[in-house]
Amino acid sequence: MSTIEDPGDERLSVTPPKTWATGLPAVTHALQYSFGQTSVRRTALTLLNINQTKGFDCPGCAWPEPAPGQRHKNEYCENGAKHISDEATSRRVTADFFRQHSISELGKKSDYWLNQQGRLTEPMIKHSGSDHYESIGWDEALGLLADELRGLDTPNEALFYTSGRLGNEAAFLLQLFARAFGTNNLPDCSNMCHESSGFALNETLGIGKGSVSLQDVHDADLIFVVGQNPGTNHPRMLSALEETKRNGGQIIAVNPLPEAGLMRFKHPQKPRGVIGRGTAIADQFLQIRPGGDLALFQALNLLLLQAEDERPGTVLDRSFIDTRTTGFADFAEHARKISWPDILASTGLTRGEIERVHARVMHSDKIIVCWAMGLTQHKHGVPTIREIVNFLMLRGNIGKPGAGVCPVRGHSNVQGDRTMGIWERMPKPFLDSLEREFGFTPPTEHGLDSVDSIRAMLKGRAKVFLGVAGNFVRATPDSDATEKAMRRCRLTAHISTKLNRSHTVCGRTALILPTLGRSDRDVQASGEQFVTVEDSMSEVHASRGRLAPASDKLLSEVAIISRLARLTLGEQLAIPWEEFEADYNTIRDRIARVVPGFEDFTARVKRPGGFRLPNPVNRGVFPTPSGKAVFTCNAFQMLQAPKGHLILQTLRSHDQWNTVPYAMNDRYRGIRNARRVVLVNPADLEELGLADRSEVDLVSVWLDGVERRASGFRVISYPTTPGSAAAYYPETNVLVPLDSVADFSNTPTSKSIVVRLEPTRERTAP
Ligand SMILES: Nc1nc2c(c(=O)[nH]1)N[C@H]1C(S)=C(S)[C@@H](COP(=O)(O)OP(=O)(O)OC[C@H]3O[C@@H](n4cnc5c(=O)[nH]c(N)nc54)[C@H](O)[C@@H]3O)O[C@H]1N2
Numbered sequence: 001m002s003t004i005e006d007p008g009d010e011r012l013s014v015t016p017p018k019t020w021a022t023g024l025p026a027v028t029h030a031l032q033y034s035f036g037q038t039s040v041r042r043t044a045l046t047l048l049n050i051n052q053t054k055g056f057d058c059p060g061c062a063w064p065e066p067a068p069g070q071r072h073k074n075e076y077c078e079n080g081a082k083h084i085s086d087e088a089t090s091r092r093v094t095a096d097f098f099r100q101h102s103i104s105e106l107g108k109k110s111d112y113w114l115n116q117q118g119r120l121t122e123p124m125i126k127h128s129g130s131d132h133y134e135s136i137g138w139d140e141a142l143g144l145l146a147d148e149l150r151g152l153d154t155p156n157e158a159l160f161y162t163s164g165r166l167g168n169e170a171a172f173l174l175q176l177f178a179r180a181f182g183t184n185n186l187p188d189c190s191n192m193c194h195e196s197s198g199f200a201l202n203e204t205l206g207i208g209k210g211s212v213s214l215q216d217v218h219d220a221d222l223i224f225v226v227g228q229n230p231g232t233n234h235p236r237m238l239s240a241l242e243e244t245k246r247n248g249g250q251i252i253a254v255n256p257l258p259e260a261g262l263m264r265f266k267h268p269q270k271p272r273g274v275i276g277r278g279t280a281i282a283d284q285f286l287q288i289r290p291g292g293d294l295a296l297f298q299a300l301n302l303l304l305l306q307a308e309d310e311r312p313g314t315v316l317d318r319s320f321i322d323t324r325t326t327g328f329a330d331f332a333e334h335a336r337k338i339s340w341p342d343i344l345a346s347t348g349l350t351r352g353e354i355e356r357v358h359a360r361v362m363h364s365d366k367i368i369v370c371w372a373m374g375l376t377q378h379k380h381g382v383p384t385i386r387e388i389v390n391f392l393m394l395r396g397n398i399g400k401p402g403a404g405v406c407p408v409r410g411h412s413n414v415q416g417d418r419t420m421g422i423w424e425r426m427p428k429p430f431l432d433s434l435e436r437e438f439g440f441t442p443p444t445e446h447g448l449d450s451v452d453s454i455r456a457m458l459k460g461r462a463k464v465f466l467g468v469a470g471n472f473v474r475a476t477p478d479s480d481a482t483e484k485a486m487r488r489c490r491l492t493a494h495i496s497t498k499l500n501r502s503h504t505v506c507g508r509t510a511l512i513l514p515t516l517g518r519s520d521r522d523v524q525a526s527g528e529q530f531v532t533v534e535d536s537m538s539e540v541h542a543s544r545g546r547l548a549p550a551s552d553k554l555l556s557e558v559a560i561i562s563r564l565a566r567l568t569l570g571e572q573l574a575i576p577w578e579e580f581e582a583d584y585n586t587i588r589d590r591i592a593r594v595v596p597g598f599e600d601f602t603a604r605v606k607r608p609g610g611f612r613l614p615n616p617v618n619r620g621v622f623p624t625p626s627g628k629a630v631f632t633c634n635a636f637q638m639l640q641a642p643k644g645h646l647i648l649q650t651l652r653s654h655d656q657w658n659t660v661p662y663a664m665n666d667r668y669r670g671i672r673n674a675r676r677v678v679l680v681n682p683a684d685l686e687e688l689g690l691a692d693r694s695e696v697d698l699v700s701v702w703l704d705g706v707e708r709r710a711s712g713f714r715v716i717s718y719p720t721t722p723g724s725a726a727a728y729y730p731e732t733n734v735l736v737p738l739d740s741v742a743d744f745s746n747t748p749t750s751k752s753i754v755v756r757l758e759p760t761r762e763r764t765a766p
Pocket residue numbers: 060061062079193226227228229230232233234254255256257259288289290291292293372373374375378409410411649650651652653654656657658659751
């Protein structure tokens with residue numbers, strides 16, 4: 001991995017972290033990136049159509065838009081503008097480009113460089129034994145992929161990976177194709193993202209989705225923002241939190257890093273936001289130790305139980321607990337056993353800080369807990385989220401206005417893709433429904449998730465890999481192992497808009513299948529099409545691209561999947577693939593009959609703003625086996641690194657979209673011109689005898705004794721929680737051991753890697 005070029009490093013500059021987010025600089029930064037990628041006219045066309053009822057859904061995060069009448073005419077954030085300009089770029093990757101650059105040469109380029117080359121324009125093939133991609137026609141490319149699929153010993157030797165960028169229609173077709181072909185091998189980015197949330201919420205509430213609406217966020221008395229960096233990753237969430245504050249609500253931020261967006265917010269689209277100090281977001285900031293959140297909520301639950309003991313009948317919501325839940329008695333008995341020394345050791349907080357939080361809780365009737373990767377990507381991510389559900393249920397904060405659970409999703413349609421059946425373990429009622437509609441029996445054996453897919457490729461049990469709308473090689477853990485796994489495949493193929501590292505780590509044969517992006521106009525036989533997406537709060541709405549496609553050789557994702565399915569499965573099944581490609585309404589008609597909540601889909605989604613899928617939890621209905629919400633007992637766990645080691649989290653800079661860096665900067669954290677940096681608390685630097693800005697290798701320590709090393713990182717003295725460190729993903733994925741996963745959800749523990757820092761010179765010395 002160390003052979004990959006890294007632009008920027010030499011010019012590293014560091015200033016103190018910012019204490020506010022999203023002001024005027026945010027707007028100018030967005031326009032700068034856009035003008036660097038494309039013309040003024042395309043910039044105007046794209047930016048004016050983001051998140052408007054007749055435009056397209058921002059391909060950035062999954063935070064919802066306000067109701068149609070309440071949207072700003074610029075309903076997007078700085079980072080949304082960057083994502084869309086990155087897609088609308090005027091730069092092009094042509095067949096000529098691949099003649100000039102061999103695959104091994106491209107493999108040495110940085111992720112940044114690969115993305116900057118522009119939009120993919122025509123299908124390409126790498127033949128067995130060749131080091132170059134060459135042009136190939138669509139029919140031939142898809143025919144070859146179909147032949148490879150049909151030639152497998154069992155359908156379970158095929159893998160169909162997706163990210164949450166895919167719209168509902170294409171996602172529905174992809175899972176339909178995989179299951180009609182005979183496998184549930186549908187690994188997705190969710191496996192590495194909110195899988196822990198889905199698992200914990202399914203188990204406790206009976207549905208793996210958030211329960212709150214944007215209105216609930218505005219109306220809450222108290223909101224916890226835990227393990228999440230909204231200033232960078234969900235900037236429009238800050239406007240919602242500002243509204244909460246205006247209505248008298250309070251915010252508690254829990255994070256090892258003092259993230260700018262959690263501290264103070266300046267609204268970029270209101271005059272007041274551009275000048276002045278803006279709104280202080282967090283009323284209380286808890287600088288927690290990594291993984292200490294489980295103990296924090298266990299402590300809060302203990303304090304609630306004790307308060308009820310002191311003033312019986314006044315603290316807990318007995319009527320909610322007695323009528324709607326099970327398991328309270330066991331939970332209460334277990335919860336009382338936690339000790340304060342354990343709580344303080346695990347959280348790194350003081351008892352006073354936790355008691356202050358408790359006081360706020362006691363004064364709040366409506367509480368919401370929001371979270372993201374800072375919780376899900378830990379070994380005990382599932383128990384942590386279960387404990388949050390316990391916490392909310394104690395005072396009846398589930399299923400009532402202004403209260404509830406809010407896992408803040410990543411990719412714009414990651415929640416929708418799951419609703420459409422992109423999941424390796426879709427429940428039986430969904431499979432039965434598919435069978436009724438399409439007349440074939442879907443396989444019932446669970447498929448492989450992302451981590452197990454890598455294992456299967458390594459063992460030669462999976463041989464054909466199709467990736468859709470993502471960058472599997474960089475998103476997954478243990479980069480060296482993953483690359484080895486991909487290279488063992490007979491065929492790797494990717495449906496993509498832009499060049500990325502997954503295209504350079506090839507199976508024996510490899511295909512690049514270029515496609516339309518969200519902002520591109522999509523015209524099929526029946527005319528102009530739109531697609532649909534579901535946001536983090538279950539709002540389903542239409543998305544219609546407006547720009548001329550990047551090349552006339554692009555096919556839509558729906559077209560590619562439909563044609564591939566027809567070539568692979570032939571005409572023997574009653575699935576009208578040609579009709580699906582010609583008119584997406586015909587796909588929606590099928591979704592309406594298969595997926596609950598989508599009745600009359602096409603008509604309802606054409607209304608401005610679309611519609612919200614019902615969440616039974618908000619009617620007091622819990623679709624668990626017992627029909628009740630479930631209190632759980634979660635054993636105390638804490639993260640500890642051996643002496644001389646740190647707990648490293650891998651996270652996003654302000655200038656990247658997942659595996660794709662847009663620039664070398666991380667403005668809010670004050671870092672410019674470098675990504676190979678590691679943020680370490682000054683006290684730890686002193687103890688480790690390391691100087692600020694010195695160069696180190698990060699070496700991860702894991703049970704299997706394999707050395708995983710990321711070389712040449714510059715140390716930056718930074719106010720992170722002592723004992724913890726932070727560095728950017730995907731450069732550090734090489735450090736995450738394949739077997740280091742969250743219990744139950746199998747999510748890589750990207751937020752807790754035990755590392756030691758070795759001065760780089762030690763290794764290079766003779
Ligand atoms: N601009 C931009 N927007 C994005 C993305 C992007 O790459 N760029 N990615 C999208 C996707 S797919 C996702 S999933 C989301 C991700 O959104 P986030 O979850 O906000 O993303 P991360 O950068 O991984 O940040 C994790 C945060 O959790 C904190 N944290 C780490 N460990 C702990 C812990 O143990 N406890 C607590 N309390 N906090 C902890 C970190 O300090 C950091 O603030 O963003 C989405 N939006």
